[in-house]
Amino acid sequence: AASYGKLDAADADIMLFIDDINMGISRLSVKPSFAYAYRDNRAIGVRVGYEKLQGNLDNISLNLGSMAEGLGLSNLGVYSESLSCAIFHRNYMAFDRRGIVGAILDTEIKVKSGTMSILSGVGEDVNEYTGNNFSAKFCLSPGLAVYVFPQVCVSVTVGIGGLYYNYVRQYDSAGVETGRRDASGLQFKFNLADIQFGVVVHLWNNKKS
Numbered sequence: 347a348a349s350y351g352k353l354d355a356a357d358a359d360i361m362l363f364i365d366d367i368n369m370g371i372s373r374l375s376v377k378p379s380f381a382y383a384y385r386d387n388r389a390i391g392v393r394v395g396y397e398k399l400q401g402n403l404d405n406i407s408l409n410l411g412s413m414a415e416g417l418g419l420s421n422l423g424v425y426s427e428s429l430s431c432a433i434f435h436r437n438y439m440a441f442d443r444r445g446i447v448g449a450i451l452d453t454e455i456k457v458k459s460g461t462m463s464i465l466s467g468v469g470e471d472v473n474e475y476t477g478n479n480f481s482a483k484f485c486l487s488p489g490l491a492v493y494v495f496p497q498v499c500v501s502v503t504v505g506i507g508g509l510y511y512n513y514v515r516q517y518d519s520a521g522v523e524t525g526r527r528d529a530s531g532l533q534f535k536f537n538l539a540d541i542q543f544g545v546v547v548h549l550w551n552n553k554k555s
Contacts, residue, residue, distance in 0.1 A: 347377045347393075347503070347544030371401030377542065379434070387438040395430040397460070428460025428479070438491060445493065452487040452503055475524065477516040484509040486534075487542070497548040505540030507533040 352372045374397065381391025402423045434454040441447045462477045489503030509532055516525040 347542040349375045373399045389436045393432045397428045399426045423465040426462035430458035432456035447492050450489050450491045456483045474519050479514045481512045499546040501544045503542050505537040
């Protein structure tokens with residue numbers, strides 16, 4: 347499964363309260379997995395993942411009338427990478443008698459660790475901040491699956507949340523801790539940033555008669 351998204355200044359024209367924006371942000375996610383179907387329409391497996399986010403914000407100002415005059419940001423850059431590992435269970439429910447189209451539900455326990463760098467300023471006045479982050483989640487991802495060939499299936503899933511725990515530690519250029527944040531809770535909502543497209547190939551068909 348994989349996803350890629352990109353946002354630039356042209357995409358932000360619909361944001362009525364943002365003026366003079368010049369930015370570019372991209373996010374890449376690749377998550378290969380292997381699963382064993384222990385019975386019809388049910389499988390358990392392991393998924394590993396790599397995610398990268400990279401962006402720059404040259405200028406942005408907010409147009410909020412008299413509420414906030416001259417409020418804006420400029421000359422920011424961000425780069426982050428993370429690795430994840432998960433154990434998941436997939437249920438499949440066919441919509442037709444042949445099982446070509448169906449709904450899927452992934453139940454997943456995942457841990458993820460990564461780093462982030464933020465740069466602000468220009469020239470000799472650049473300040474760099476780095477951070478380490480860790481998260482653990484128990485999450486649900488419903489979706490759709492279509493068998494384009496008897497043993498090849500394409501799928502799309504959307505994360506809807508679940509139990510989570512996150513911590514972030516931030517450091518300045520000298521390695522001194524400048525901030526930290528810990529958060530945990532239970533949250534359910536459609537996460538548009540967690541839409542995954544995938545291709546599943548069945549390596550063998552050894553169905554019992």
